[in-house]
Amino acid sequence: MNELGQVAVPEDGIENKEQMIDQLMNEYGDGILHLVYTYVKNETTAEDLTQEIFIKCYERLSQFNGKASIKTWAYRIACNHCKDYLRSWHYRKITLNEKIFGFTPSKSKEVEEEIITKDEETNLTSAVLALPIKYREPIFLHYYEELSLTEISKVTNININTIKTRLKRAKELLKEKLKEEV
Amino acid sequence: MNDSFFNLKNSMKKTVFKDLTFSEERKRAVKESIQQKQLYYWSEGTLISLFETIQYEAKNGFDISTHLFQKSDFTFQNNEGQLYTLLHLLENKGILTSKWIEEKKYYSLTAKGKKRLTAYKRGSSIQREYLKHLLEEASL
Secondary structure (H helix, E strand, O other): OOOOOOOOOOOOOHHHHHHHHHHHHHHHHHHHHHHHHHHHOOHHHHHHHHHHHHHHHHHHHHHOOOOOOHHHHHHHHHHHHHHHHHHOHHHHHHHHHHHHHOOOOOOHHHHHHHHOOOOHHHHHHHHHHHOOHHHHHHHHHHHHOOOOHHHHHHHHOOOHHHHHHHHHHHHHHHHHHHHHHO | OHHHHHOHHHHHHHOOOOOOOOOHHHHHHHHHHHHHHHHHHOOHHHHHHHHHHHOOOOEEHHHHHHHHHHOOOOOOOOOHHHHHHHHHHHHHOOOEEEEEEOOEEEEEEOHHHHHHHHHHHOOOHHHHHHHHHHHHHHHO
């Protein structure tokens, strides 16, 4: 491992942690990036936040006790980080500016406009992305990520019954929305 | 309705996620941040001992760790790999430089590193702050 070919790295060595994050990024990089995108709907912001999320994972690696799967653990960090961002002063300032001045410093409007074509697929995607976060979240985690309700509860730290209710309501909203557009 | 949801995955993959991937560049950025944070892992004392060890004479990793043990610094006792990580980090910061001599890498302080050490020992509060800063960049 070192230049003299001497003793290798111990269990909790720094290199080990770095390797683990490397692996985590390779396996879940895209998955987490996509999850984050559903919260912020902006590619660059999603990439920035995903970077921050993996750094958080590194910092908390020592706290990971192996009880949940590492995927659930990482997704949970991602979910919380996104929600913190959405509650942040910075984000609120951006969305406020958009409302008042119709000014979009980000790419989100362009991306959303590209999505709005008459294609059925894009209708479904944009309908889901247009839902309020609390409905978008369980829909995405359940139908895209294919997580069970229990897993969703672990990732979002929301009561499982609340999730059931929100999923039901989300479906109703989507049904209405998609009917409108047909 | 369930059929529609069945399509959600494909639908999103073909639209918003089509070109959205966590690039190698971004992964590298994460690794760099992590390495910055690793500096925080070592103590001020260890860093100074390390500088002193190589200030007059270039030394290889093994000699450096031996010298540190002699100074009763056992940070790297079962952790040789971390010494090389630290050396690599300091090299990136321009504080030390390395060269290969007979298949072994020898490290020495750069002019910048020597300046920092002298100022630190003079008790310069600025240099103490710099060292702390070096170690605390992690907490950004």
